[in-house]
Amino acid sequence: MSAPPSSPVSTASEPAALFTLTAPVAMGYIPLGAVFGFLLVQAGGHWSLALVSSLLVYAGAAQYMMIPMLAAGMPLAGIALATLVVNLRHIFYGLSLLERLPRSRLLRAYMAFTLTDETYSILTTLQKNNQPDQLVLLDKNGVMVPQEPGSTMVRQMVLLAMLNHGWWLLGSALGAVIGSQAQIRLAGLDFVLAALFAVLTVEQWRSRRKATPVWVALLSYALAWALAPRHALAIAIALSLIAGFWFAETHHD
């Protein structure tokens, strides 16, 4: 990057700060991406499919879920519906970040594309620690330079998003390589998806602390299972949606 004509007042040790933020994500994304790449190759997928999906889809739970679906040759419509359900929570992430994301269309689109659970939670902590609108740039004479709000912050956000995306790609590549070398039959490794769902449920609970959605989900699933075990998930989601709309309409808080 070429040296800017003006020097930002508050960018001391920016790389160090970025590394502190992205290191925990790297610790998670590299091994979890590796498990994804490994499982996909072991299920009979070409190694390049692991890379393409981590590059383009970039959503852990949906990617884990697609492995048994692809192995079973499930129709594309079913895969599309499952992706919609698993990633529905992402609609509600962007809303709380709207004001802070870059104005530039390309960067904004990239930030939206990379808004995974982890990147989202880091960005929300980033905006607590920084007051982007108070960032001031001075030119050589010490005069304030007019500036798009928080451009340092924008650069940090984009770099963070790219680093996190890179860790996920790196992990998937490692896993695909290991998976195509070794033939390990380990029953139960695909439980990683259930464990990931457990983690995401706990995090949703932490931010909501409302028992109603949990009870609605349990009851819906029990009812759906009694009606038609083969379509239990689809029916249960429909029932929970109806209940969700009903609660949203009647319970004003």
Place this chain on the structure above:
Amino acid sequence: MIDTGYALGAIVLMALITFALRALPFVASRWLQRHDVVRRLGRFLPLAIMTLLLLHAIVGAAREHATGPWPELMSAGLAALLQWRSRNPLLSIVAGTALYVLLRNQTLF
């Protein structure tokens, strides 16, 4: 074997849907914020759907063997407990999955 052409089609479709969901708030923010129902749904649906997905994954895994859902419940329980205490997704996922692999590969289950 997974057919590569078919898999690529699925991946592109998944990518488009995931991006659409993540980008929707930026395109339709005014509409989303004007409707209070959306905000309240946002507090209800993610937790309900995640609970359903967890439940479905547990039931699906438990149906593959005939010993009851105990390995699934113990392993998912461990993952959830660790996540609640430590907020470290890697630790929770690895420990939960490792316990499950252990339980499934020993003779008891």
